Amino acid sequence: MSVADLIDPIGNSDGAVTLLNAENWMQGRTLYGGASALLAYTHAIRKFTDLPPLRAAQIGFVAPVGADFELRSEIVRQGRNVTQLRSEVISDGKIALTAVWVFGTSRDPNAVYPSAPIGEGPGLPGASPAVDSRHPPSFVSNNFDVHYTADRQDAGKPVIRRWVRLKEPSNTDPISELVLMGDTLPPSAMRVMQRRGPLSSINWSFNVLDTEPVTRDGWWLVETASDHADQGYSSERLRLWNADGKQMLSGIQAVAIFG
The missing domain is CATH 3.10.129.10 (Hotdog Thioesterase)
Known part of the structure; x- marks a missing residue:
């Protein structure tokens, strides 16, 4: 589909x-x-x-x-x-x-402060191997190509960053693609969980930084990072950049952690 x-x-x-x-x-x-x-x-x-x-x-x-x-x-x-x-x-x-x-x-700007570029850390989209998850959610395996970045994070650090693109071009407006892609990755708190258990997103708030987002070959760099996890919840930052390292989306999410 x-x-x-x-x-x-x-x-x-x-x-x-x-x-x-x-x-x-x-x-x-x-x-x-x-x-x-x-x-x-x-x-x-x-x-x-x-x-x-x-x-x-x-x-x-x-x-x-x-x-x-x-x-x-x-x-x-x-x-x-x-x-x-x-x-x-x-x-x-x-x-x-x-x-x-x-x-x-849009209005004439009274403040201009561009988001910081991502730099060379993630490497080139698609250059790193595909994620080798044994049991990816079906919506991921059906619809997305997901690749590691060059700067893979330590296992004990609650940050997940991946290159992601749709297997089939969306043929929708670019903003719709951002809405679809911005919540692709699992919550990063899973990397610091003490026991296996399910996680569930409660909400998602985001700001669109570029109202005409473009990228190369369909690749977007997506990141989730936990700012704080305790008492069964995690506060997560969700960010998305294009293939040239320009940030397109900035968000935050509350996640319930079970188990």
């Missing part, structure tokens, strides 16, 4: 949706978080077509999202420059995902 096939059933009005071959994007009992977020984002921009570029989002992963659900979106506030829009994915009559999208027009 390609990205185009995934979002093809999404219309421009609120209502029920059924995905065909949704199992290709499943992560356990639910759609992979980036895919769920993309469904909500796609509904928002198809229902409201005259929006400025996406600048930020706050997404809550409330409950599992399967192949059958309802979508609804509404404008919360539309100002001179910024429009805030809320989307919800409804499963079995209850909210399964809730998202607030922030769209904003």
Whole structure:
């Protein structure tokens, strides 16, 4: 199931949706978080077509999202420059995902401070070997090429950085691809867990740093890094760069750690 096939059933009005071959994007009992977020984002921009570029989002992963659900979106506030829009994915009559999208027009900058370039540490995309995980989630093995970076981290350090690209080009707008790709990696706290156990993303907030993101050969550099893990939770930073080391996305996520 390609990205185009995934979002093809999404219309421009609120209502029920059924995905065909949704199992290709499943992560356990639910759609992979980036895919769920993309469904909500796609509904928002198809229902409201005259929006400025996406600048930020706050997404809550409330409950599992399967192949059958309802979508609804509404404008919360539309100002001179910024429009805030809320989307919800409804499963079995209850909210399964809730998202607030922030769209904003460009203005003459009163502050300019570019994000730091990533440097040469990760190496060239695709130059390092593919990740040799024995049991990758099915949505990863079905849809993504994932390669190690040249600067592989020590096993005891809660940082995961990988080169990632779609196996099949998405043929969507670039922002949609960022929404899909930004949550690809597992939480980095798994690298410092004392016992094996499941992890679950609770939310994901991100800022879009470049509203016209481009990369080479489909490769993006994705990173998760735990700032703090204790009492069954981890606070994770999620970042994404293009193949030339320019940062495209900056985010944070709360993760539940079980076991």
